[in-house]
Amino acid sequence: MSYFPHTDTDRAEMLAAIGVKSMDELFADVPERFRYPKLNLPEALSELEALQEMRGLADSNFHTQRFPSFLGAGAYQHFSPSLVNYLIQRGEFLTAYTPYQPEVSQGTLQAIFEWQSMICALTGMEVANASHYDGATSMAEAVIMAYHHHRGKRKTVVLSPAIHPHYRQVVRTYTQGLGLKIIGDDDLTRSLEDTAKLIDRDTLIFIVQSPNFFGQIERLDGLAAQCHAVGALFCVSADPVSLGLLKPPGQYGADIVVGDGQALGLPLSFGGPYVGFFATRKEYVRKMAGRLVGEARDRNGRRGYVLTLSTREQHIRREKATSNICTNQGLMAIAATIYLATLGKHGLRRVAELCWHRSHYAAQRIAELPGYAVDMTKPFFQEFVVKCPRPVGEINDYLLYQRRLIGGYDLGQDYPHLAGHMLLAVTEMNSREDIHELVEALKEAGA
Amino acid sequence: MSYFPHTDTDRAEMLAAIGVKSMDELFADVPERFRYPKLNLPEALSELEALQEMRGLADSNFHTQRFPSFLGAGAYQHFSPSLVNYLIQRGEFLTAYTPYQPEVSQGTLQAIFEWQSMICALTGMEVANASHYDGATSMAEAVIMAYHHHRGKRKTVVLSPAIHPHYRQVVRTYTQGLGLKIIGDDDLTRSLEDTAKLIDRDTLIFIVQSPNFFGQIERLDGLAAQCHAVGALFCVSADPVSLGLLKPPGQYGADIVVGDGQALGLPLSFGGPYVGFFATRKEYVRKMAGRLVGEARDRNGRRGYVLTLSTREQHIRREKATSNICTNQGLMAIAATIYLATLGKHGLRRVAELCWHRSHYAAQRIAELPGYAVDMTKPFFQEFVVKCPRPVGEINDYLLYQRRLIGGYDLGQDYPHLAGHMLLAVTEMNSREDIHELVEALKEAGA
Amino acid sequence: MEILEPLIYDLSRPGRTGVSLPEPDVPETPFPADLLRSDLDLPEVDQLTVVRHFTRLSQLNFSIDTRMYPLGSCTMKYNPRVNEDAARLPGFAASHPMQPQDSVQGNLALMYQLQEWLKEIGGFAGVSLQPAAGAQGELTGVLMMRAYHLDRGDTKRTKILIPNSAHGTNPATASMAGLEVVELPSDSRGNVDLNALKAACDDTVVGLMITNPNTLGLFEEHIEEVVQTVHACGGLVYGDGANMNAIVGIVRPGDLGFDVLHYNLHKTFSTPHGGGGPGSGPVGVSARLADFLPGPIVAVLSDTEPGKPPHYGFVTPPKSIGRMKAFWGNFGMLVRAYAYIRVHGAGGLRGNSEHAVLNANYLLSRLRGVYHVPYDRICKHEFVVEGRWPDSPVIALDISKRLMDYNFHPPTNYFPLIVHDALMIEPTETENKETLDQFAEALLKIAEEAHTQPELLQTAPHTTPLSRLDEVGAAKQLVLCCRPIPAWAEA
Amino acid sequence: MEILEPLIYDLSRPGRTGVSLPEPDVPETPFPADLLRSDLDLPEVDQLTVVRHFTRLSQLNFSIDTRMYPLGSCTMKYNPRVNEDAARLPGFAASHPMQPQDSVQGNLALMYQLQEWLKEIGGFAGVSLQPAAGAQGELTGVLMMRAYHLDRGDTKRTKILIPNSAHGTNPATASMAGLEVVELPSDSRGNVDLNALKAACDDTVVGLMITNPNTLGLFEEHIEEVVQTVHACGGLVYGDGANMNAIVGIVRPGDLGFDVLHYNLHKTFSTPHGGGGPGSGPVGVSARLADFLPGPIVAVLSDTEPGKPPHYGFVTPPKSIGRMKAFWGNFGMLVRAYAYIRVHGAGGLRGNSEHAVLNANYLLSRLRGVYHVPYDRICKHEFVVEGRWPDSPVIALDISKRLMDYNFHPPTNYFPLIVHDALMIEPTETENKETLDQFAEALLKIAEEAHTQPELLQTAPHTTPLSRLDEVGAAKQLVLCCRPIPAWAEA
């Protein structure tokens, strides 16, 4: 079907008003030899049939609502109160665009202002922007911001090897035209301590993820001072749910905090749409990328909200803009805001506590299994590394096809020295029974 | 969890303002020996856990989204455009109540006014009310209206035996205190012609369903005249989707048209909530039950809508009211209105045509199967009766457990003379492939 | 004059539609020409027009989701969104009412549990989930009471006693059941007048219909005596459970001796009101009425194997009054109520009632003195004040309309009938103290305005999309349908 | 001064929450005290407060679902609701991006199909679905162009040519890729100036970024020559596909010789704009760039057995520029675009473009004469007029604000930069003629007002919840967060 409403009468009247005889005349400027290509697309279906076809595709997937899942690795299954999904479906949020016209966009603007405020609260920073595409591009924008902060004079980026591999890849992709040297993760076995030793006067930014890709909570005290001593910026990537419990990066001196807001009530949705957050110190606000909502007054002195500091942005500054970003992940930021409002101070902490207790319980039980070993030397949050007695792929297959469980992430894919290690995540969605099933299944799979 | 927002501080301040020391004092008037019973209910669950539990229950059902279904018998599977479900979830419709205060309820009022208009259009009648609980209670209210129309002097109700058995039962339940004689369906094999012969000067109403419970389109010409000749009212119960194609009952003289609006885009939902519609002639409007929306003017002469003729209703007229109905099925009427608006004149006809063609095709194919017979003597719409070579229950079990198909309704449950007969419904939801599967499966089941 | 939002018919243009549909893809069967309709007068619009029209219409409503809606007797509490998700699970929403029972054991288990829980909450021996709303629950109950007497050969009983504070559905129900209504006065404390009751009780009485707490929001102080008096004359006691939100976990009507009670799931148990339904009005009954319940109800079948999950099925009680509704009740509402009870547990439900009562009394404490409270004692979940003053020309309706300008939905007005210019205020437990304070301040401000600028109230509302609507005019100049009258009707 | 809607923080009260959560029900593990935060400054509110707050906020927005939103360059067309249902199917919405590929063949099949369809629609050899929006598609494309030259050892190329009518993301993207921007003038008919282009083309040119139809809504009349000129100097042509809604089924950029193009699924393919995203900006490329696509993309694996359904997997092109995003793209948006293309088919998509162009030209025909049209010829899906008159003091912004009083969202204003006081109007195909007429009449009325009562425009809007907001003041008095600054930051 098509959704345009034109009747034959409409068409005739409109063509007449335009002063053309046919629709074709409207396309006379299109090179004739290429005009009206025959597109080889499947025949149109009715909505009913299309939905049935797509339901067939969807049902052919295994998924976390069908089977208990222990997969994390950058995307986490959490409970999202029903009102979140309802509210973001409201047409007034869903079908508006970037709030360029504040008088008719106060809904979006105030919601994003609240998002900025909550991200500041979570991260312990002074300013946060309206969003980036995801956590990985937030990190890439942090690098670019640091690059410009140093007016392009510094060339070295130091990345902890325990940053999510996709994030490290995106940083490389984004900056490939800038002539940077990205080090730190060139040796994937390098410790955080050793990585920090690479920071020097050519370092524009040092980035750490905590909890890191392996779920471990990094000890970050002193790193900010170390960076600042040589003039480098210190950036932390964090899981927002962990910040319900853990010290905010602002408190140990981070200049930039980035991360992905998916864990804040967004569906897994096979990897997107998620929402990147980006927070920094007030002094850097003019160097920050992305949209920003600020408080304003109307002609009668009433409080309202507007997009502000747009002189940083591409539509005003063009090639001198801080970034090319335009459309961001607005609705996902609103979803996360609604999630955070609903859970609130106590709820988010409670979720974090549940993840803590249940993941530790699971880790302990798995550590007891013959053939398995769990690294519990560093404190971890929600996710932990398990050394397996057999290749991870085989164990996961057993879990999936024999026990209807979605297993962990195979670390060997990204960290050759961790072949045979599985990364398991346990959240509030995994009940005690789920954990027992997992332990049982791992035992069988390892035997 | 609970949804009340009170903090300890709130409670303390409020109790102080009231002038009591404890919550208990508020319940001092409740007989002490019964106060605060210990309720034996399961422990509270979090929303997350409750939803998981309920998903477990839901998933344990077979249902029409999992398996192709050929079940009708008063509830039909039809395609409902996605916007219907979205729009009725909007809080402004969902969480408002009966529009007693028109200035802040124009949304509901205008939507119901449009519903009334569409029901008039579909049925060919002059007025329709805001809704009844379902088609069955609409029919019972028709009887009661006719009873009052005759000022209680007539005592006989004549029902076609081919009316949905539940509807006939509800008419009996509703009117058991009125001392009526309900005839016609006392012999379930009686033909419509023979039933019409029962109409006499004691008949207050004669009710026919068309398409009847067996899917057959009744020939109704002349029946209105026959009723009117003896002063009885003539009432027709109709499937609203069939009215996309078939002559409206108003055209052959019906005084009242009732039916269930479920087929107009409402989910099957195991039998409810649905929506009863009720339409009649203008001359009977003051005798009609239920809420009515009418056009009004505001102080500035602007058009708006209000509840009107409430002097018929229980809250004004109390024991003299036309009915006790208060809450009706408002949101379901709005859903059906949105459905009808979306499909419109052409769409509804198209749906009816699809049901027609596909059901006839299915009937023909089944009629060719050894051991099966289909009664095609009367024209039918969407539903038809199949004589089976084995007990219907056995065939249905085979379809369900061996072929993952939901079979037809076992007519022997209500019509002893139709034991071994199955009522099958085919709508636009059943593709050609579904039909072929059904035919195949019936063949196997009959062998 | 500008139109707020055109009628959908006015947005129609020939040839438009909002759907495409599959091709028949089977050999076509000719239609019987003589049975076909010639035209179908439905609107012709595209999807966007539909979405815009109904989105804009919706925005014209006040609703719980947008502001406080203290409509007395209606329990306009928060409707949890999780309930909506539960009811829309495909296993529930796409199951067909006529499926073989073994294929819908999940539905039956849910219904069975809900029956059990409602029995427990009300102190009853049996429950039917069939009634679609409170009024249908009433009819169910009264028909059972009637049937009970008849079954015992007690055919003289034709009267139903109903206090004058009762909701209109009570007397209307009694009439529908073919019974005669005897109205009972209320005493000075808002209770049913015990002497009048005693005088009315005799062997022609089917029973009493009583609401407790009553429609003044007051708990009947002599409830045990009332019940005993009715029982003593052989009558039964019907409880209108519209006000259950005051007493869940506080007292069980069954313990007080009630024989029947309807629950309003759309009040006490948070299923949304939907602009006037769908609701759900299950009835609970004492042991002597259990056999009369409308059928079918869900039972654990005797073929359940030990150690296995129960095998559920529909059964019809032996002396059933019959079926109230096609199929099994408003199942989607049952799912929502199940979810609500499941997340609350006994403690949560009692907490709801306690806080509903706390909120009402707090609000009363803030209004007392400015608004006359004709029956002034500790109230339950709601209370009734007079919306008038001797020294002001305004009436309750004016106050109601003026409240809209303060962004509140008005209370119920002109009910109960025993209070002049009644304003019946039910805040529910889900309003927070700040909102209650704002509401109280609005009402206090309005009381002031009633004396200083009465016209402001009499011409209110001033900030709504339409100003005050002429309901009297509408009933005179009846326009109930926007379509032309069909030709055959004019003939 | 009255507040429109309080901040959620202002609605907070210590101790409230909107959720309950399960008990840990496992032995608890002590927290490492030194790693814990001392406080968490999030609001504390109940569910009803959340629902009310965001429902009321939402009502303050204009949106496609409530009225015409002719924001030029943004293609604010109807966003079909069926797409939302499709994206929320649990099999899609609850699948984890890191699941083994064999367990998500449904997702991969959908992505593969969509890749194929977008290739077909654009006339390209390869497609990546990874970019999250148009601007990210641009960066992807420019990085590929850069990589292509480098791969051939052609290291001199550092310049990107960009017409002065281009969207800001084009030059900003070039800078991000470390390239130098050379701006090209436009000719008097709104085309890129061919002579200037020729003069700029040399062996330092990476390529040209061009939008066609361009941001004036005009089809480049010399498009073939433009492409040939760039190719002749060894450069590549990047197409900004923001305006694809004019040409789907009309002409394929790949056929015209474009080397890369980004699609905006949130424009042409109806995925909702969400108040500023999420979007999706897949890129299509010609054969010579296919190896450079960001990885991974979905392919049919060679182990597919004959006669069996294809076995899909992720593969990374051999010379890939790398990964643009964690995981695989904004999958939920891909589902919606899939649904959209599936219900349209080739004919439906072409019909969309035809009617988008019809609507724009019709609207232009109604405004021409009253509004100055600096580049006046048959337009495509949008057109640009000047929002000013020599004899009136009003500016485009005033007209935009005044349109709100007529219940229309303003067009894009002050873009493209080559038109003074630009008003860029894109009606899209889903607006009906009546709405277009109303919109035209509003603009004509406003043009009149601009001459008779200019202050009415200069002080507009008058009917919105807030009057005109002071954006300049906001940028001076920066308030970007409503929370107190944390103590450690002040130290």
Ligand SMILES: Cc1ncc(COP(=O)(O)O)c(C=O)c1O
């Ligand atoms: C006291 C009382 N009884 C009965 C009813 C009728 O309930 P329902 O509207 O669900 O039929 C109401 C409804 O408002 C009521 O307030």
Ligand SMILES: Cc1ncc(COP(=O)(O)O)c(C=O)c1O
């Ligand atoms: C012409 C043009 N190019 C590029 C873009 C950037 O697209 P996005 O906002 O999806 O990043 C836009 C967005 O409005 C646009 O109009």
